Structures are given as C-alpha cells and as structure tokens.
Amino acid sequence: MVDNKSTSSSTSSAVAIIGAGPVGLYAALLMGKAGVDVHVFDKEENVIQSPRAIAYFPVVLEDFKTAGIYEDVCQAGWKNTIGASWRKPKNGGKLAHLGGNDPTKFAIHLGQHELAAVILDHLSRLPNVSVRWNTSLERFEDLESESMVKSYFAYGPDKVPQQHVSRFLIGADGGRSTVRKLLGLPLDGFTWDDWQIIAANVVYDMDTESDWGPANFIVDPDIWSVIAKTGKGPNWRVATGERVIEGLTEGSWDEEEGLKRTRQRLAALLPGNTDKAEIVKISPYKMHQRCAPSFRQGSVVLAGDAAHLTNPIGGLGLTTGLMDASLLGHVLNRILVDGQPSSLLDVYAEKRRAVFVDFTSPTATANRQRLLGTDLETLKEREDFFAKINKPDIPFLKQMFESEMGVYSNPETI
Ligand SMILES: Cc1cc2nc3c(=O)[nH]c(=O)nc-3n(C[C@H](O)[C@H](O)[C@H](O)COP(=O)(O)OP(=O)(O)OC[C@H]3O[C@@H](n4cnc5c(N)ncnc54)[C@H](O)[C@@H]3O)c2cc1C
The missing domain is CATH 3.50.50.60 (FAD/NAD(P)-binding domain)
Incomplete structure (x- = not known):
C-alpha cells in the first residue's frame, strides 16, 4: 500500500x-x-x-526481469539499440562508436x-x-x-x-x-575541484537537425559533455562541464544567468539551429569520487x-x-x-x-x-x-x- x-x-x-x-x-x-x-x-x-540518471544497461535490465518490472520499464522508456558515440562539439565529427551490432543488447533511456x-x-x-x-x-x-x-x-x-x-x-x-x-x-575520497556539471533537460528535434545518435560523449578540454536522449520523444539531457565558479553550486543558482550560459553552451555544442531548443530544467552539481x-x-x-x-x-x-x-x-x-x-x-x-x-x-x-x-x-x-x-x-x-x-x-x- x-x-x-x-x-x-x-x-x-x-x-x-x-x-x-x-x-x-x-x-x-x-x-x-x-x-x-x-x-x-x-x-x-x-x-x-x-x-539526474537516465540510462539502464543490460546488467540492470536483467535484474529488473527478476523484480518483475522489466516490461514496464521498457514500455515507459526508449530502447537504445544504436549505442554511443564519442564526438567533437557541433559539426566536428564522430571520433568513435560503440554498440549497435547486437539487437539483443540494448540500454533503456528513462529519467530516474x-x-x-x-x-x-x-x-x-x-x-x-x-x-x-x-x-x-x-x-x-x-x-x-x-x-x-x-x-x-x-x-x-x-x-x-x-x-x-x-x-x-x-x-x-x-x-x-x-x-x-x-x-x-x-x-572518504575527493571532490573534483576543477570542474562541475550543469545538467539541463532540453526539448530539441535533434533527429531532424542532425545525424547524431541517442548517446553522445563530447570530447573537448573546455566544453566536454554528455548528450543523451532521456526517453521517448525529442527530450534530451545535456550534462556539460563548467569550470568551478563561485556562486554556481547546488542551491545557489541564479536562474537567469544559468539560462543564458546554458543557451550559449547549446549553441557551441549541438548541431542545427539551437534557437529552436527549449531548456526545461537546469541543475548545477559537483562531482565526487567518495565512499563510506x-x-x-x-x-x-x-x-x-x-x-x-x-x-x-x-x-x-x-x-x-x-x-x-x-x-x-x-x-x-x-x-x-x-x-x-x-x-x-x-x-x-x-x-x-x-x-x-x-x-x-x-x-x-x-x-x-x-x-x-x-x-x-x-x-x-x-x-x-x-x-x-x-x-x-x-x-x-x-x-x-x-x-x-x-x-x-x-x-x-x-
Ligand atoms: C545531474 C546528475 C546526473 C546523473 N546522471 C546519472 C546517470 O546518467 N546514470 C547514473 O547511473 N547515475 C547518474 N547520476 C547519479 C544518480 O542520480 C544517483 O546515483 C541516484 O540518484 C542515487 O539514488 P539514491 O536512491 O541512492 O538517492 P537519491 O535519488 O538521492 O534519493 C534519496 C532520497 O532520500 C530522501 N531523503 C534524504 N534525506 C532524508 C531524510 N533525512 N529523511 C527522509 N528522506 C530523506 C530524499 O528526499 C530522496 O528522495 C546522476 C546524478 C546527477 C546529480
């Protein structure tokens, strides 16, 4: 109950x-x-x-079968049989691609x-x-x-x-x-003190605007990012690196400034006309490697x-x-x-x-x-x-x- x-x-x-x-x-x-x-x-x-999290890999999906939620998770999410690519930003090209050869091995994209x-x-x-x-x-x-x-x-x-x-x-x-x-x-462990992440939920018709697949790692020393579908429809997660700046942390986030920065970042990262992208939600957060x-x-x-x-x-x-x-x-x-x-x-x-x-x-x-x-x-x-x-x-x-x-x-x- x-x-x-x-x-x-x-x-x-x-x-x-x-x-x-x-x-x-x-x-x-x-x-x-x-x-x-x-x-x-x-x-x-x-x-x-x-x-936050958006992807469930085969090892987790197998476990979901035992728990009886596999079918419903697959139904609610988007099935990625295409795999993931590493790319340069915008139109810089694909560097490598992994997956997509075995239709029985897939990830489900679904917001946590x-x-x-x-x-x-x-x-x-x-x-x-x-x-x-x-x-x-x-x-x-x-x-x-x-x-x-x-x-x-x-x-x-x-x-x-x-x-x-x-x-x-x-x-x-x-x-x-x-x-x-x-x-x-x-x-115990440490917090990465050089970079933090800005995670944005973005509605953007990437399929029309580009030939990008559903999961993309952007390789770049300044605007590195992870850009992936969050589920069905034109919904994307753009998690992009920002150098740690005072006043840009969880809980102390200037919405207007955040929107401006994220829009600039989308223009630098994504193919096509990003003026058409709708930014739905943004969260800044720190990265850690820590364990009790x-x-x-x-x-x-x-x-x-x-x-x-x-x-x-x-x-x-x-x-x-x-x-x-x-x-x-x-x-x-x-x-x-x-x-x-x-x-x-x-x-x-x-x-x-x-x-x-x-x-x-x-x-x-x-x-x-x-x-x-x-x-x-x-x-x-x-x-x-x-x-x-x-x-x-x-x-x-x-x-x-x-x-x-x-x-x-x-x-x-x-
Ligand atoms: C931006 C971002 C992107 C991410 N992307 C990914 C990804 O792509 N893939 C991935 O695997 N992971 C990702 N993660 C990590 C993932 O979100 C976390 O690992 C996940 O949320 C952990 O789940 P949890 O249930 O342990 O904790 P949480 O989801 O944080 O849930 C904890 C719950 O405890 C409750 N709570 C806290 N204190 C109390 C209290 N005192 N009393 C009662 N309730 C309390 C909170 O309200 C909350 O509901 C991402 C994280 C972030 C921040």
Missing part, C-alpha cells in the same frame, strides 16, 4: 528504508515481493524530479524519476509495503540487545514527531545521507548514494546503487524469510564496497578523463581506446562488455 499521509505517531515493520529514491524503492520492491513487511520514509512530498514511478506502481500492489512522504528522519537508536532500531521522524511542515520500530534500517537517503551522518561515517569506510553498523546498512558518490560520466552512479539494492534485498530476504544469520549483512557491505572502490570509481574516472584530459597519458589512452573500438578489436570489446558485470554481485555466491 502506498500512502501520502502519515497520521499515526508510532509504527513498526521488519525493515525501515530511509529514502524513496530509486535505490530505496527498488530494495523495497525486492523485499516486498518476498513478503517482507517494509516501510519507506521520504522527507519530500513526492519523488525528486530534478535532471520515471523509473521511480514504475516501481511505485508495483509497490502499490503490495499490501506489506508502505511509502510515507513528508516524513524526515531526525535520529535513531540501534538497540542491538533488543534486536531493533527505533527511528524518530518529523512529519510535515509542522514537524509532528513520529516513531518507528524496525528490525533493520536501510539508509538510502542520498549523498547528504542523515543515516550515514548519524552513524558518524565520513565519505563501511556500509554496515549493527542493524543499519547503507546503499546507493548514501554509501558512495561518483562522477556521472558513463552512468555508473545509479547503476551501482541499483545493484546495491539488488544484493541487499536478496540478503535481507535470506535473513528475514529463510532465517539466515544477520552476519550476512557483512557480506553485502564488503562486496558492495569493493565493487565501488575497485570498479565503479576507477571506471567513471577513466570515462571522465577521456572526455577532457589533455595530459600525454590520457591522450594516448584515448587514442588507443578509439582505435580498438573503430578497428574493431573483438577481444577488447568482448572484455569491455564483460567488464560491465563488474558492477554486479551475484547473490548465488553468498
């Missing part, structure tokens, strides 16, 4: 999830389908609508808020799952001796106090995670952006978060339904942290450098990479597609 109001002051469930982003909702679905009693809490009135809507629809059919909006976690007590976590929330604008008791608590509350902070865990030192403390676990943050070039942030949710859902089902020991959560925590540190962060860093790097090492790597793709070097491509599995943790091995 999904409700928008919460009036009772004290509730309980086997699992409480903080955060109704895609990661929290996906974990709720996997456990809800196994019959586990789950309550999800989110401080917002509804799913966050700002321009639309993915969340699909999952919410499936959750609404599960009487053992509830989603409570306008409910912000303030603190919790992990009463390990009593095998329970007591959480304290503030509900609505009047901050009405609410309490909830659960066996386990999942922090899926994003990069500024209250759960992680309450656990006293830092996000541990994803578990007692009955409390972290998943998604609450546990790790990466730059978004190549779409590995949410991909990794959804694969966290997949393993975590599986592990908690084993504990709560099959009676396995809760020490299984350590396996979840270690495996998923290793995936971020050993695969996600280095791969996303290489993806980013390939677009904007000018040092000799990067130039050589880029040249080799494009040569292997364009040749094509089959063993290299096979290895690359297989490496996508680096983001996945097979639950059967636990």
Whole structure:
C-alpha cells in the first residue's frame, strides 16, 4: 500500500528504508515481493524530479526481469539499440562508436524519476509495503540487545514527531545521507575541484537537425559533455562541464544567468539551429569520487548514494546503487524469510564496497578523463581506446562488455 499521509505517531515493520529514491524503492520492491513487511520514509512530498540518471544497461535490465518490472520499464522508456558515440562539439565529427551490432543488447533511456514511478506502481500492489512522504528522519537508536532500531521522524511542515520500530534500517537517503551522518561515517575520497556539471533537460528535434545518435560523449578540454536522449520523444539531457565558479553550486543558482550560459553552451555544442531548443530544467552539481569506510553498523546498512558518490560520466552512479539494492534485498530476504544469520549483512557491505572502490570509481574516472584530459597519458589512452573500438578489436570489446558485470554481485555466491 502506498500512502501520502502519515497520521499515526508510532509504527513498526521488519525493515525501515530511509529514502524513496530509486535505490530505496527498488530494495523495497525486492523485499516486498518476498513478503517482507517494509516501510519507506521520504522527507519530500513526492519523488525528486530534478535532471539526474537516465540510462539502464543490460546488467540492470536483467535484474529488473527478476523484480518483475522489466516490461514496464521498457514500455515507459526508449530502447537504445544504436549505442554511443564519442564526438567533437557541433559539426566536428564522430571520433568513435560503440554498440549497435547486437539487437539483443540494448540500454533503456528513462529519467530516474520515471523509473521511480514504475516501481511505485508495483509497490502499490503490495499490501506489506508502505511509502510515507513528508516524513524526515531526525535520529535513531540501534538497540542491538533488543534486536531493533527505533527511528524518530518529523512529519510535515509542522514537524509532528513520529516513531518507528524496525528490525533493520536501510539508509538510502542520498549523498547528504542523515543515516550515514548519524552513524558518524565520513565519505572518504575527493571532490573534483576543477570542474562541475550543469545538467539541463532540453526539448530539441535533434533527429531532424542532425545525424547524431541517442548517446553522445563530447570530447573537448573546455566544453566536454554528455548528450543523451532521456526517453521517448525529442527530450534530451545535456550534462556539460563548467569550470568551478563561485556562486554556481547546488542551491545557489541564479536562474537567469544559468539560462543564458546554458543557451550559449547549446549553441557551441549541438548541431542545427539551437534557437529552436527549449531548456526545461537546469541543475548545477559537483562531482565526487567518495565512499563510506563501511556500509554496515549493527542493524543499519547503507546503499546507493548514501554509501558512495561518483562522477556521472558513463552512468555508473545509479547503476551501482541499483545493484546495491539488488544484493541487499536478496540478503535481507535470506535473513528475514529463510532465517539466515544477520552476519550476512557483512557480506553485502564488503562486496558492495569493493565493487565501488575497485570498479565503479576507477571506471567513471577513466570515462571522465577521456572526455577532457589533455595530459600525454590520457591522450594516448584515448587514442588507443578509439582505435580498438573503430578497428574493431573483438577481444577488447568482448572484455569491455564483460567488464560491465563488474558492477554486479551475484547473490548465488553468498
Ligand atoms: C545531474 C546528475 C546526473 C546523473 N546522471 C546519472 C546517470 O546518467 N546514470 C547514473 O547511473 N547515475 C547518474 N547520476 C547519479 C544518480 O542520480 C544517483 O546515483 C541516484 O540518484 C542515487 O539514488 P539514491 O536512491 O541512492 O538517492 P537519491 O535519488 O538521492 O534519493 C534519496 C532520497 O532520500 C530522501 N531523503 C534524504 N534525506 C532524508 C531524510 N533525512 N529523511 C527522509 N528522506 C530523506 C530524499 O528526499 C530522496 O528522495 C546522476 C546524478 C546527477 C546529480
């Protein structure tokens, strides 16, 4: 059951999830389908609508089959059987192209808020799952001796106090995670201090204006970008690099100045007459490579952006978060339904942290450098990479597609 109001002051469930982003909702679905009693809490009135993740790769789509949402996700999104290109800006030409040879391997383009809507629809059919909006976690007590976590929330604008008791608590509350902070865990790593990203949702008839495909990495030391369809119709995401400037950060954004800069950037980047482009929404954000030192403390676990943050070039942030949710859902089902020991959560925590540190962060860093790097090492790597793709070097491509599995943790091995 999904409700928008919460009036009772004290509730309980086997699992409480903080955060109704895609990661929290996906974990709720996997456990809800196994019959586990789950309550999800989110401080917002509804799913966050700002321009964020837009692509789901084969490894995630396979998982969606198990969760029963594959068909609906494919129906809601746009199927990319064409692949991705690396290009110079505007009419500078194509440098390399990857994919498009095997129609059974495709990505689905769909805004993450639309993915969340699909999952919410499936959750609404599960009487053992509830989603409570306008409910912000303030603190919790992990009463390990009593095998329970007591959480304290503030509900609505009047901050009405609410309490909830659960066996386990999942922090899926994003990069500024209250759960992680309450656990006293830092996000180790670094923030890229040279560049930030301006993400814009743009309506533009690129198919008429150009021969560009649905996913484009723009290679340029000054105006590097990722430009991709966000779903059906002429809807595009332009995520473009801006040198870090004072006063141009999340939460301190001058709309007028932002619109002016983005329009200039579109003219420099996109083919055709960009005066026809409609800029729907813009968000500036910083890029990080950061990870919590541990994803578990007692009955409390972290998943998604609450546990790790990466730059978004190549779409590995949410991909990794959804694969966290997949393993975590599986592990908690084993504990709560099959009676396995809760020490299984350590396996979840270690495996998923290793995936971020050993695969996600280095791969996303290489993806980013390939677009904007000018040092000799990067130039050589880029040249080799494009040569292997364009040749094509089959063993290299096979290895690359297989490496996508680096983001996945097979639950059967636990
Ligand atoms: C511009 C941009 C583009 C991106 N593009 C891509 C991409 O193409 N591919 C990709 O894979 N990733 C991408 N990412 C990353 C992706 O958006 C994140 O990895 C994803 O949102 C993580 O999902 P999540 O559910 O962990 O967290 P979130 O989506 O941030 O959800 C967290 C939820 O927790 C709630 N919350 C927070 N604090 C509390 C509290 N105290 N109490 C209750 N609720 C709380 C919030 O309201 C929110 O709904 C992009 C990110 C950005 C910023």
